Amino acid sequence: MGDLVPAPWGGYLVTGYDACNQVLRGRTWLVPDFAWQERQTDSERWHAVATQEMSGTLSRLNAPDHTRQRHSLGNLFDRQTIQAMAPHIEADVAGLLDRLAERIRVDGEADLAAVVSERLPINTVGRWLDIAPEDYAHILEMTHNQVHAQELLPTKSQLAISEAATLQLRRYFNGLVRERRDNPGDDVISGWIRTWDALESDREATDRIIYQLTMFVTIASLETTATLLSSLVWSLLRSPGSWDWLRARPEHIDDAIEEALRYDPPIRLNSRVAGADTVLSGVLVPKDTMVHVMYGAANHDPRRNPDPHTFDILRKGSHIAFGGGAHYCLGAGLARLEARTLLGQLLERFPTLRAVSPPEYAPRMVFHRVTSLRVAA
Structure with a gap:
């Protein structure tokens, strides 16, 4: 349909890789901050408590x-920090x-998303910030509910759920x-x-x-990393021969x-939003x-990644999964470390791992959360 597709509610969907990259990296493109929100007629959406709260965070500042x-913040997860975190993540x-x-031994199968994928990121960031482990489950629950406000077209009921979680x-x-x-x-x-x-009086x-x-x-490090972990395993298990191939060639993890x-x-x-x-x-x-900016569409642009709908470990392709420009993901290195370790x-401990059923997803458009991935071995 083209690199720029008019959206039914106004504005545009950007689908092409180069066009998406231009928006993410261009200085004339801004995040929808407080100043932009004040100029909008849809005051209910932009003045919602959850929206306003997130608009004060790093992701909504220009x-x-x-x-x-x-x-x-500096380089939050530099080489030294990653090296220090690695042994703890290995143990986790x-x-x-x-x-x-x-x-799996007791029930014959298990939910990888619930047992492993969701737990690893909160364990990692919780330890890093020195948060009490008994609070982890509560933080996860609040995060799952809060992200409704960051959806493309949240309903009133979703905004209400998000408001309660935000408070x-x-x-x-x-x-x-x-x-x-x-x-x-x-x-x-x-x-x-x-x-x-030292900066503020x-x-x-x-x-x-x-x-x-x-x-x-x-909250930015939880659902995204958890979904990466589950999606990574699912992509390998659904691709015939990929699990065994990678077990024999771990240098390609x-x-x-x-x-x-x-x-x-x-x-x-x-x-x-266009700044001009x-x-x-x-x-x-x-x-x-x-x-x-449609990350999934951009990553599947055949002009950038030929045969894009094939999962090819040796592709050496390009992606914008971590964004780009000034708002490039702060935790990209940490997410990769967690995925690599898991x-x-x-691969070493579960040579015959298989998916019992396809993953289940939360009904969302922005955060592509895997809620369940049942596996057996």
Whole structure:
């Protein structure tokens, strides 16, 4: 239908790889921040509590606020940090796969998504932020409910669910920041507090920024990584011979991860607005017009990835699953580490792993959450 397709509700769907890349990396394309939202007539959607709360986080900030917050974080998951986290993730994966093996032994099958994929990311980010393990299940539940507000066309009932979860997240993470301010340590959040105290004289403003950073980094790393883990395994199991082939050639695990990101990205679309009248794929897009960058369509553009609907571990193709430009995913390196660790141990410990049934998905368009993937061995 073309690189730029008019959306029935207004704006455009951007489908071509190069056009999507241009939007993600172009300086004239902005995220729909508070200023843009105030100019919209659909006040109910953009003034909803959950939408407003997320609009204060890093993903909905433009320069200079985005630049300032991003620089304050530095390279969150640099080589040294990844190396320090790797042994803990290895141990976590081993323990989770013990549970998977036990469930398969007792019941004949198990839900990989529930037993392993959802648990690994919250264990990882929870330990990194020094969050109490007994809070993990509650954080997961709040996250699953909150993301409705980030959907393309949320209903009133979805916004209500998201609002309740948002208020819970606000209470939880504000409390966490207060606790770290009262009892500072060597943890990540305490470090952010010290950094922003040096930048801001207003302690209330500092704590609000730290709360938004902590909440955003936490929830952004959960559903996306969990879905990557399940989709990676499903892509291999549904492709005849791929599991055995990769077991014999573990040096291609990273290639399999990149192909899974291309083939079935955890986020299907992201939205931008034109910061000025601009031409995209030969079409004049007026200022303030919203466009939806279709990650899945772009990754399946045959001009970039020939035979795109074939899962090919050796493709060496291109994808935009982690976005691009100023808003490139902060946790890309960590997500890859978790996927690499899980897949390596799965291949070694479960040589005859098979899918009992196709995965089940939450009924969403943006966050492509796998809710269940039943496997046996």
